[in-house]
Amino acid sequence: MELLQCHLKCLSRDLLTDIMARLDGSTLASAACTCSDLLGIAREQSLWKQLCHSTWPSxxxxxxxxxxxxxxxxxxxxxxxxxxxxxxxxxxxxxxxxxxxxxxxxxxxxxxxxxxxxxxxxxxxxxxxxxxxxxxxxxxxxxxxxxxxxxxxxxxxxxxxxxxxxxxxxxxxxxxxxxxxxxxxxxxxxxxxxxxxxxxxxxxxxxxxxxxxxxxxxxxxxxxxxxxxxxxxxxxxxxxxxxxxxxxxxxxxxxxxxxxxxxxxxxxxxxxxxxxxxxxxxxxxxxxxxxxxxxxxxxxxxxxxxxxxxxxxxxxxxxxxxFEELKQEMIRKKKLKETIADWLCLSFEVAIFITFGYYILPI
Known part of the structure; x- marks a missing residue:
């Protein structure tokens, strides 16, 4: 760390800013954690503004x-x-x-x-x-x-x-x-x-x-x-x-x-x-x-x-x-319920028809 700080002191702030302007967001954030000199440069909004503009031109x-x-x-x-x-x-x-x-x-x-x-x-x-x-x-x-x-x-x-x-x-x-x-x-x-x-x-x-x-x-x-x-x-x-x-x-x-x-x-x-x-x-x-x-x-x-x-x-x-697997499972369960409901309705109708035929039609 001391060696790094020694090398950084040999570089001007403008040069360090120019170097850090070439970094991506993750690298810039990591560099800011190394020492106070880089942290001060990394806080400059112009660097992050440039990053935002290059990442999202909108x-x-x-x-x-x-x-x-x-x-x-x-x-x-x-x-x-x-x-x-x-x-x-x-x-x-x-x-x-x-x-x-x-x-x-x-x-x-x-x-x-x-x-x-x-x-x-x-x-x-x-x-x-x-x-x-x-x-x-x-x-x-x-x-x-x-x-x-x-x-x-x-x-x-x-x-x-x-x-x-x-x-x-x-x-x-x-x-x-x-x-x-x-x-x-x-x-x-x-x-x-x-x-x-x-x-x-x-x-x-x-x-x-x-x-x-x-x-x-x-x-x-x-x-x-x-x-x-x-x-x-x-x-x-x-x-x-x-x-x-x-x-x-x-x-x-x-x-x-x-x-x-x-x-x-x-x-x-x-x-x-x-x-x-x-x-x-x-x-x-x-x-x-x-x-x-x-x-x-x-x-x-x-x-x-x-x-x-x-x-x-x-x-x-x-x-x-x-999410898609959960969605398909819910669709499957819904169809199963609808099928069971249809069979129950059909069974009920058949039972009514048989009962009606038993009591109404002559033996």
Missing amino acids: TALKEAQHLISSSAMDGFDRLYADSYPLILHDKVAKNIPALTHISPSNFASFIDVYYSDQCILSRVLDGIPSSGDFCEDDETSDLMRWLLSCPFTLVLLDVGHDEGTGDGNELHPANNQYDHHQILAPHFMSFVHTDHCNELLKRLRLSWVLLDKKRGRAVNLSSWKPLLVKKIWATDGDYEIHFGCIVPVEESVLPHKLAKCLILARCNLAENGYLGWKEISMHFEDTGGVHVCGGKSLTILNQALYCLRSNSRLMVEEGYQQ
């Missing part, structure tokens, strides 16, 4: 920087520490502050999509679109009741959505009017192999960082790597890619204390071999595969901000597999 957008600077977030080091590790599925966080009021405007999302380690799409969502008009203190408003009771879907991008159509049960952004070529042109990529599902599984990455502006907390809701890639032949060969995580929740929120955050991306392969985005959205499901309503979804978002984290993406995938 945070470098003008709108995102305004949201972060005006929030209660302590600094970019806290944003990185909250958002880089992924959610652990097996433990419910303790001491979670209760949501006294539903405040969709408190949430902001920073979404980045990568292909072969190159960022191809960055977007910022401030609040939950279509809910910004309601007052959080007005618990009896029609918009409030609609938000709490309807299925929750947070849509980032929907090329095929046409305002004025639909059943009104999903939360769509009011300002989601992007030019078709503006969406697709910057995000093209050529495929070399014929197995496009495997290509997407290997090369595509997605990050969805949720920020609570009021409390200064953040969390990454994505699995980073795809959890599932499949081709939908019914929609002219679109590819459906699933990202997300399993959020442990209180039993009062969902009976089985697990919620699946599903980030759904849908794209298609053009004739010239390029990939174009058609939809990116996020919603929650329970262990029965049912979409969670807005009230519970906001509670789950709040609990996700305080979940335990891990840098192991294998643990995230294990949690997803366990």
Whole structure:
């Protein structure tokens, strides 16, 4: 340690800062633990700001920087520490502050999509679109009741959505009017192999960082790597890619204390071999595969901000597999109950028919 400090004293602070600016977040944090000189440099927010911008280019957008600077977030080091590790599925966080009021405007999302380690799409969502008009203190408003009771879907991008159509049960952004070529042109990529599902599984990455502006907390809701890639032949060969995580929740929120955050991306392969985005959205499901309503979804978002984290993406995938196994088991039990109920009804009807024939028909 003394030798290290001796060598460090031979280097100027500017040179040390330049060296540490080249480190990733984990290495920078480890270097800060070695001595007081490096700790002082590692506390500089400019280093963590640069790390956040390189890891999530959406945070470098003008709108995102305004949201972060005006929030209660302590600094970019806290944003990185909250958002880089992924959610652990097996433990419910303790001491979670209760949501006294539903405040969709408190949430902001920073979404980045990568292909072969190159960022191809960055977007910022401030609040939950279509809910910004309601007052959080007005618990009896029609918009409030609609938000709490309807299925929750947070849509980032929907090329095929046409305002004025639909059943009104999903939360769509009011300002989601992007030019078709503006969406697709910057995000093209050529495929070399014929197995496009495997290509997407290997090369595509997605990050969805949720920020609570009021409390200064953040969390990454994505699995980073795809959890599932499949081709939908019914929609002219679109590819459906699933990202997300399993959020442990209180039993009062969902009976089985697990919620699946599903980030759904849908794209298609053009004739010239390029990939174009058609939809990116996020919603929650329970262990029965049912979409969670807005009230519970906001509670789950709040609990996700305080979940335990891990840098192991294998643990995230294990949690997803366990959730799917539990889901299939519940579906199997439900079908078994329905089958038993059907047999009981049929047996009851047969018994009535036999009894009716015995007493009514002549011997």
